[in-house]
Amino acid sequence: MPPADTPHHDAEDWFLRQFVQAERELLRAIMSLVPNPVDARDVLQEATVALWAKRAEYDPTRPFAIWACGFVLNQARMFLRSEARRRARLGAVAEDLLAARREELASDLDARRDHLQACLDALPSTQRKLVRGYYFEELSVNELATRVDGTVEAIYKALQRAHAALLQCVERKLRMERAG
Amino acid sequence: MNADQNELEALATAWLMGQATPEQASRLGALVEAEPAARDRLLVLADLHACLMTDERLWAERFETARLEPARPVTVRRRIPAALAFVAGLLFGFVPLVFGYTRSEPKNSVAGPVPVVDGDFESDVAPGMTGLADRSGVWSGDIAALVTGPQQAVKPFSGQRMFQFLRSDYEGERFTRSATGEVLQVIDLRGWSRPAGPVAVEVSGRVNAVRPSAGEEYRWVAHAFALDIDPTTRRGEPDYSWLYRECLAAAHQPGVLDDDDATRWQRVALEAFVPESASFLVVSFGVQRTQPAPTAEPTNFSGHYLDAVEVTPTTRSRR
Numbered sequence: 287m288p289p290a291d292t293p294h295h296d297a298e299d300w301f302l303r304q305f306v307q308a309e310r311e312l313l314r315a316i317m318s319l320v321p322n323p324v325d326a327r328d329v330l331q332e333a334t335v336a337l338w339a340k341r342a343e344y345d346p347t348r349p350f351a352i353w354a355c356g357f358v359l360n361q362a363r364m365f366l367r368s369e370a371r372r373r374a375r376l377g378a379v380a381e382d383l384l385a386a387r388r389e390e391l392a393s394d395l396d397a398r399r400d401h402l403q404a405c406l407d408a409l410p411s412t413q414r415k416l417v418r419g420y421y422f423e424e425l426s427v428n429e430l431a432t433r434v435d436g437t438v439e440a441i442y443k444a445l446q447r448a449h450a451a452l453l454q455c456v457e458r459k460l461r462m463e464r465a466g
Numbered sequence: 467m468n469a470d471q472n473e474l475e476a477l478a479t480a481w482l483m484g485q486a487t488p489e490q491a492s493r494l495g496a497l498v499e500a501e502p503a504a505r506d507r508l509l510v511l512a513d514l515h516a517c518l519m520t521d522e523r524l525w526a527e528r529f530e531t532a533r534l535e536p537a538r539p540v541t542v543r544r545r546i547p548a549a550l551a552f553v554a555g556l557l558f559g560f561v562p563l564v565f566g567y568t569r570s571e572p573k574n575s576v577a578g579p580v581p582v583v584d585g586d587f588e589s590d591v592a593p594g595m596t597g598l599a600d601r602s603g604v605w606s607g608d609i610a611a612l613v614t615g616p617q618q619a620v621k622p623f624s625g626q627r628m629f630q631f632l633r634s635d636y637e638g639e640r641f642t643r644s645a646t647g648e649v650l651q652v653i654d655l656r657g658w659s660r661p662a663g664p665v666a667v668e669v670s671g672r673v674n675a676v677r678p679s680a681g682e683e684y685r686w687v688a689h690a691f692a693l694d695i696d697p698t699t700r701r702g703e704p705d706y707s708w709l710y711r712e713c714l715a716a717a718h719q720p721g722v723l724d725d726d727d728a729t730r731w732q733r734v735a736l737e738a739f740v741p742e743s744a745s746f747l748v749v750s751f752g753v754q755r756t757q758p759a760p761t762a763e764p765t766n767f768s769g770h771y772l773d774a775v776e777v778t779p780t781t782r783s784r785r
Binding site: 373388427 | 475476479480481482483484485486487488490491492494495496498499502505506508509510511512513514515516517518519520521523524525644707710
């Protein structure tokens with residue numbers, strides 16, 4: 287945190303640096319309610335307005351990312367309500383429950399993320415190529431289907447299985463870690 | 467996996483990928499409302515999706531192979547309406563790092579080489595150590611050195627010389643609570659042979675470091691800012707936050723973890739958007755100590771090197 291006698295300008299610079307460092311985590315949190323990354327970035331932009339306006343209320347003894355997470359999740363809920371007519375929504379109650387639970391699960395999700403790289407590397411080659419194609423190469427499901435000469439439905443199923451395999455691997459590593 | 471969990475995972479996958487119908491989304495919402503375990507499972511799946519989608523570190527080879535191909539979306543920041551005044555000025559100042567963009571298609575991706583000067587650090591011109599330089603075409607930033615030949619088992623990526631980061635502050639800097647050592651170059655684009663319209667460029671550099679001490683972790687960062695004002699006239703600014711505020715477009719590489727292997731040069735790259743009205747491009751490379759946390763003192767770097775900086779026009783991203 288900046289020293290108490292930090293000039294105003296430096297305090298803003300410090301806030302800015304904290305924000306830049308937390309940006310990835312904030313985007314992650316938003317995507318728990320708004321999974322489309324383009325929409326999620328729009329939400330983050332709006333949330334940043336709120337964050338900046340409230341920066342004087344920030345208690346620097348609290349971790350910045352945790353404090354900011356509350357803002358961005360609230361912004362995500364507001365976004366979903368404003369976009370209700372043109373989106374397939376889970377429903378306001380479910381969204382509120384998820385937002386509240388997301389904050390409670392933050393440290394568990396961080397622990398899971400720490401094992402993701404190893405589990406991604408351990409995926410069978412076919413699954414890894416598929417995950418890489420969708421998430422890194424940003425190929426659409428249709429493009430992936432064309433690439434492997436398969437159907438769109440089959441790609442969805444395969445991605446679902448890849449997600450499940452990754453989560454299984456992460457959970458196995460977590461159990462081993464906790465067992466010492 | 468039982469039938470309910472199977473249904474949940476199928477619905478969740480469709481929802482995460484934007485393919486769920488309103489009925490499917492509603493059904494997923496009902497499952498989440500009714501069952502705390504379903505709530506947790508959806509959050510875990512959504513976080514997996516988010517990490518895979520947004521965490522470039524998971525795809526580290528991306529920065530170590532020859533090209534960003536296919537690339538991320540090329541984006542340009544909206545110009546800030548004057549009416550937004552203070553909040554917008556400060557706020558959107560750092561928003562363009564990652565968002566706040568209007569998508570715009572470059573009309574033509576063919577352009578001549580971007581005139582970065584001494585990208586291979588082979589000249590004997592020592593880098594400036596007073597922050598942003600007072601002229602274009604020179605390297606300047608935090609306290610650093612130009613070194614010749616192998617250093618602590620790190621050999622230059624190419625040629626005889628390489629750039630060495632030494633500290634996270636520059637001479638006369640007021641804000642020293644930083645763990646990032648940076649070097650910047652202002653590139654004057656006014657003589658650049660370029661087609662009409664916006665152009666995408668790839669900014670890349672090679673980075674390497676000695677093995678860190680126990681408990682230390684470093685990552686490599688890079689930034690690019692396109693401007694229609696001459697940044698060298700702003701040299702008196704106390705920090706670089708004005709760059710975020712006043713740029714036309716910006717891009718950043720938020721952090722490639724150092725691989726702890728002094729024998730291997732990693733590649734750090736980003737794709738930046740250069741609007742037609744941009745006359746200057748500021749490129750910046752840096753090393754950030756992420757563990758342990760910064761103290762009140764500037765951070766010293768024990769053996770962190772940069773070489774082979776290039777700025778090249780690139781092909782257009784697909785989406």
